[in-house]
Amino acid sequence: MKVTLSILKADVGSVGGHICPSAELMESVRQTVKEEGKGIIIDSFISHTGDDVAILATHKLGINSEKIHKIAWDAFLAGTKTAKAQGLYGAGQDLLKDSFSGNVKGMGPAVAEMEFEERPNEPFLFFAADKTDPGAYSLPLYLSFCDPMHNAGLLLSPKMTKGFKFTIMDVEHSDADKVIELNAPEDIYLIAALLRDGERFVVESIHSRDTGDQAAAISTTRLHNIAGKYTGKDDPVMLIRVQGAFPATGEVLSPFTIAPLVAGFMRGSHNGPLMPVKMNSSISFFDGPPVVCCLAFCVHEGKLTPPADAFDHPYWDWVRGRVSEKAQEIRRQGFFGAAMLPYSELEYGGIVDIMKKLESKFKVRK
Ligand code: F6R
Numbered sequence: 001m002k003v004t005l006s007i008l009k010a011d012v013g014s015v016g017g018h019i020c021p022s023a024e025l026m027e028s029v030r031q032t033v034k035e036e037g038k039g040i041i042i043d044s045f046i047s048h049t050g051d052d053v054a055i056l057a058t059h060k061l062g063i064n065s066e067k068i069h070k071i072a073w074d075a076f077l078a079g080t081k082t083a084k085a086q087g088l089y090g091a092g093q094d095l096l097k098d099s100f101s102g103n104v105k106g107m108g109p110a111v112a113e114m115e116f117e118e119r120p121n122e123p124f125l126f127f128a129a130d131k132t133d134p135g136a137y138s139l140p141l142y143l144s145f146c147d148p149m150h151n152a153g154l155l156l157s158p159k160m161t162k163g164f165k166f167t168i169m170d171v172e173h174s175d176a177d178k179v180i181e182l183n184a185p186e187d188i189y190l191i192a193a194l195l196r197d198g199e200r201f202v203v204e205s206i207h208s209r210d211t212g213d214q215a216a217a218i219s220t221t222r223l224h225n226i227a228g229k230y231t232g233k234d235d236p237v238m239l240i241r242v243q244g245a246f247p248a249t250g251e252v253l254s255p256f257t258i259a260p261l262v263a264g265f266m267r268g269s270h271n272g273p274l275m276p277v278k279m280n281s282s283i284s285f286f287d288g289p290p291v292v293c294c295l296a297f298c299v300h301e302g303k304l305t306p307p308a309d310a311f312d313h314p315y316w317d318w319v320r321g322r323v324s325e326k327a328q329e330i331r332r333q334g335f336f337g338a339a340m341l342p343y344s345e346l347e348y349g350g351i352v353d354i355m356k357k358l359e360s361k362f363k364v365r366k
């Protein structure tokens, strides 16, 4: 059977600052998906990562389905209504347009979708990150699809001998999608040259070159490019099919041990390490650190198993301890140098105003 997996995610309000949505907000989203999804959505799972609510839905309507996007839009509106009624912070923050126009892409919510013929067994991973942007997935994706140091299957499995095709988007080009296709292994230096810059180049999808099947779909939204100014970090979602012609689950999880420094810590304006967290985790230290959660599912005829929480394991407790130390290290230098983002990526105009004021006070020595 052909099935579509859709993740649609938005921040529509949170408790006590940018910490987590309320139980009531989550319930409004869940109820709307249940009611409006009758006869359309086969199965769904609703969770939050920090202040972002993600709807995972299975259906037969393909990607970019107006019906599915409308249900999600209405669910986020219902969540916003509850957020306003409870006085939650940032109610409706990610809904950047007033009325629905056929597709939530470009309206604020983040979207990752994939349509495929179900294998007899179909394991896949759902990722959601908060306090960061889509570039946060670039290093883990590069390592798990290109590097035998993390993906032993590239050496051991006859199903991955041809490698993978990366489709990478230049997210600075906001008039239309500007993409490039590059092949691993022969293009890995070119892939690395682009992915080095996570604020500009973002992986949109990955396909197996052995079977042609899609392995990964990543949300590429930059709220900045929609609103023309910063309205919060993009907090990306991602789907990855695993096993068989794709990397094993552990090969996809392995690079998350590194916890790379990514943009999005405090006020969306600092770098911090990407901490792997459990399902429905909140946000804390310095409005961060940036977090990522991973839920592992199997799907059969569109029906989802309950998720296995991939980062809920003693190994990841050890990693979290080390990531906390890494967060401390960069925080020790406060506003200085690499700790704070460059001007173009700051979420606030304050520094620009300071620079303007100071400019007139500078004197050029004769
Ligand atoms: C992302 C997030 C941050 C905030 C940013 C602005 O989930 O919460 O990117 O959007 O810190 O916050 P305010 O609106 O409080 O200035």
Ligand code: MG
Residues within 6 Å of the ligand: 011, 018, 051, 090, 232
């Ligand atoms: Mg937020």
Ligand code: MG
Residues within 6 Å of the ligand: 011, 050, 051, 052, 130, 131, 235
């Ligand atoms: Mg968020």
